[in-house]
Amino acid sequence: MLTVASETSRTASSRSRLSAVLQHASGDKRFKILEVHMKKFQFRHDALIEILHKAQELFGYLEDDLLLFIAYKLKLPTSRVYGVATFYHFFTLKPQGQHTCVVCMGTACFVKGSDKVMSAIEKELKIKSGETTADKKVSLLTARCIGACGLAPAVVYDGAVTPRASIDTAVEHIKKWMAS
């Protein structure tokens, strides 16, 4: 009896959670765009990664409601969607800062001193790699290799690859962001 009762209450709570998600989704145009995108893939399960890419592109990060929405629409267990979203480094479940600074930590960049550039930026922003400053201005990330090895060390500021970074140029760039 007890199991059945807890089961029912759990279903009820997840149902109310889902209706909250759908209500949230109905008031946001981006969910509509995402649904159109899912339709393009005929709601196929193997398109999950493509859909998560689109979702992150639209929202900037994958919040819980978004993952629940995707799971509901694709008819997948939420655990599966959450499992995929957390497995891949590209997806982030936390909101990002206004600017993103990605320091490439590939072998060529490392040999040419990207670790020193990284620690200089960490010192300047007073955060560690993978974190966002308290004022939500800058997120600091590392990349495994962006394929710009001929121009090492490389730093990506808001999507623009900057070749031959040095401690001075990197710190200068960060200071400009913080001042703006």
Place this chain on the structure above:
Amino acid sequence: MTLNDLTQIKDKEIASRKRIVLRCCMAAGCMSSGSKDVKDQLEKAVADGGLQNDVEVRCVGCLRLCCEGPLVAADPQIAMYIKVTPQNAPTIIAALKNGRNGALPCSVQDVARADANSPFFTKQVSIVLANSGVVNPEKIESYISADGYRALHEALHEMTPRDVVDAMVKSGLRGRGGAGYPTGLKWGTVAKSNGGKKFVICNADEGDPGAFMDRSVLESDPHAVLEGMAIAAYAVGADQGFIYVRAEYPLAIARLQTAIKQAKQLGLLGSGVFDSQFNFNIDIRIGAGAFVCGEETALMASVEGQRGTPRPRPPFPAEFGLWGRPTLINNVETFANVPAIYRNGAEWFAAIGSERSKGTKVFALAGKVKNTGLVEVPMGIPLRTIVEDMGGGAPNGGKIKAVQTGGPSGGCIPFEYLDTPVDYESLNKLGSIMGSGGMIVMDESTNMVEIARFFMEFCMDESCGKCIPCRAGTVQMHRLLDRIVHRKATARDLARLEELCDMVKHTSLCGLGQTAPNPVLSTLRFFRNEYEELLQPDPFGPRHNGEPTNAIPATG
């Protein structure tokens, strides 16, 4: 689409060619140095100078000498201008106008030039990169004018699938993804597998840090990869292909999408390719930043939209792959070799390279070396030629200490062994691997223990967590290496590290774990003294049971 149509497109493209061509490198490396502006300004200067009928400004793929970008090559003089700025554009066009017979003089004031006779260019043999820096990757006509899609036509109309596989076996091509499995053998296995639907996958998840060949091939010559995949699909009997590309390569993804669209429009992909019974579609799958997805079974899981974790083999993908169907997985560079092999014949290909490794290999030369960029060399060439002659040695009078190949699965080859020929077997013998083609040069300022720790950190982060030896072993090995770097370790820690290396190597599920200890083992083999210098004296002596060996003082 018939052969006649193809020839017509080619003739039309060649006829429309202008007298002088300025080829602007629009690969990701030069683009990050501002080559887009250079191209725009050159086009503007051509228009301002009224030279539209004489000069073509063409977007091309990688011109190879990435460290000197943005690069602009000029035909027919074969001059290559380096570090071109947008401000240089009017100067170049003015020189062209004033030049004798309207030709572009080799040297233009204020614009530096690369020496076309330097070994960096002359020692290269181009098969995979033959079109790179020549054709416009965003225009299918440009690829067709370089005899593109001719090999596919020949395969479809003059060969049976069996012939195609046999020719591949004869060419001796081996997989360029790293392990070097004979491509013909793989094609044969998939072709023989029964089971209706089959798939072809192109592995473009170039995760090795320090390698960018596949990115360059996709950005410079995407149609060659598509053509190669189509020929492979015909050989094995597949009708659906996937290209699994890293999300980190947005330009490569965009160019592939354009290429697929164009090929479909011309009837070179889709149903009834070249008016034959052969149907073939290609979809792009974008990765999401997981190194382990370069492993074939993990890659297939990712294509299916799941967590990218590997599974034990056998069954191999050739028999039980994507959605349980026979699947052929080859690397980008392998597919890019295919059209050239059928265009020029298997014997031609087999004549290049060394005895057991045929053809060429593209390397991404980077690190502490003067000329960084892409090099394509015949197999069997000594490492020294690549690093010293072509790369120009260490910059600023430094001395080369080692060359790292194969990324986190490979090893460091010390300076003394630079005369080793570059082929699969020789590199294996030195405890490294050919890998996908990353070649990082290290000089005297590089600490080998730190390099080993760097790679171990990489493997630790990228371990998918499915099997324990890899998940827990990499963490422990990283801890031990960290202790050694911080001068906190003893000889006992080093012994434990070696023991762990052996265990992880032999018990891990997939290639990631099995090769994770390689950077440690190879640096230990050649640079053991660097580890030993960092060790602290063991307070308990060399024994392993914690019992001090000098507890009983030796008495006379």
